[in-house]
Amino acid sequence: MSVKPATENTQNPAKSSGEGSGKAAQKDIQVVEFILGKEHFAIDLFDVKEVVEYTTITKLPNTPPYVKGIIDLRGEITTIVDLKQRLNINDASGTDIEASRIIVLDEKITHSKMGILVDDVSSVSTFEMSQVDTASESVDQDDTSILGIIKKKVNIKDKEVNELIIWIDIKPLVKDIKM
Numbered sequence: 001m002s003v004k005p006a007t008e009n010t011q012n013p014a015k016s017s018g019e020g021s022g023k024a025a026q027k028d029i030q031v032v033e034f035i036l037g038k039e040h041f042a043i044d045l046f047d048v049k050e051v052v053e054y055t056t057i058t059k060l061p062n063t064p065p066y067v068k069g070i071i072d073l074r075g076e077i078t079t080i081v082d083l084k085q086r087l088n089i090n091d092a093s094g095t096d097i098e099a100s101r102i103i104v105l106d107e108k109i110t111h112s113k114m115g116i117l118v119d120d121v122s123s124v125s126t127f128e129m130s131q132v133d134t135a136s137e138s139v140d141q142d143d144t145s146i147l148g149i150i151k152k153k154v155n156i157k158d159k160e161v162n163e164l165i166i167w168i169d170i171k172p173l174v175k176d177i178k179m
Contacts, residue, residue, distance in 0.1 A: 023095070030126050032103060033165060034118040036084050037091045040165045042125075042150060047109050047170050051121050054100045068117055071102070078104065078113040079177065086173055087145075108169050113114070113179070116170070132167065134146060145172050149173075159179075 031042035032051070052073065057080050061068040066085035071078050080102060084091055102115040127150050134148040150165040 007177075010089065017102045027129050028126050029129065029132070030124065031136055031165075031167065032124055034103065035120045036087065037089050039089070040122070041083075042165050043103070043170045045124060047106055049104045049106045052102050052115075053102060054098050054102060057117075064177075069115060071115070073104065073113070073115075076113050077116050077172075081114065081116050081177060083118055083163060083173070085114045087168075105170060105174065110167045110174055110177075114174060114177065116174075117169070125152070145169050 029068045030045035032045055033040060033042045055071050055073075056117070057069040057071055060067065063069075066082050068080040068082045071080055083089075096119075099120070101118055101121045103118055103121065104113075104115040107113065132148040132149050133151065147167045147169050150167050151162040152155050152165055153160055154163045155161075
């Protein structure tokens with residue numbers, strides 16, 4: 001089963017033209033939210049082509065440990081990157097790999113067929129830039145993949161709390177992977 005976000009015929013609001021679209025259009029971000037271990041992450045919706053269920057991954061020899069292998073996705077060989085390993089996230093959750101999802105990335109950013117393996121995809125969401133803390137991104141100057149921390153309001157036991165979502169830029173994490 002394939003779940004496709006509406007990316008093919010959807011114009012990026014940040015790139016739309018017309019009167020009054022300048023600064024106002026950049027106040028919203030659209031992201032795909034997903035789980036790695038116990039943490040919530042998000043990547044830009046326009047970096048995603050589709051989300052597919054886990055399928056058997058064929059391992060490749062002499063590849064970095066975060067390159068899980070390849071899959072046959074509708075007749076096309078697609079490289080799969082284990083995002084947990086790429087981000088050095090220790091997985092204590094014990095999630096069954098067969099319950100995982102593969103986020104297939106847009107070829108415009110990867111220049112090849114590539115997907116990232118994640119524990120689960122929770123939603124496609126729109127947030128205002130006022131909900132994003134970009135001061136936290138400078139925690140580690142060497143880590144250029146963190147764009148900010150999204151504060152998502154959720155209700156837990158009749159209390160409204162902020163769930164923190166780490167918003168990452170997937171491009172620097174996959175740019176050096178050539179298959």
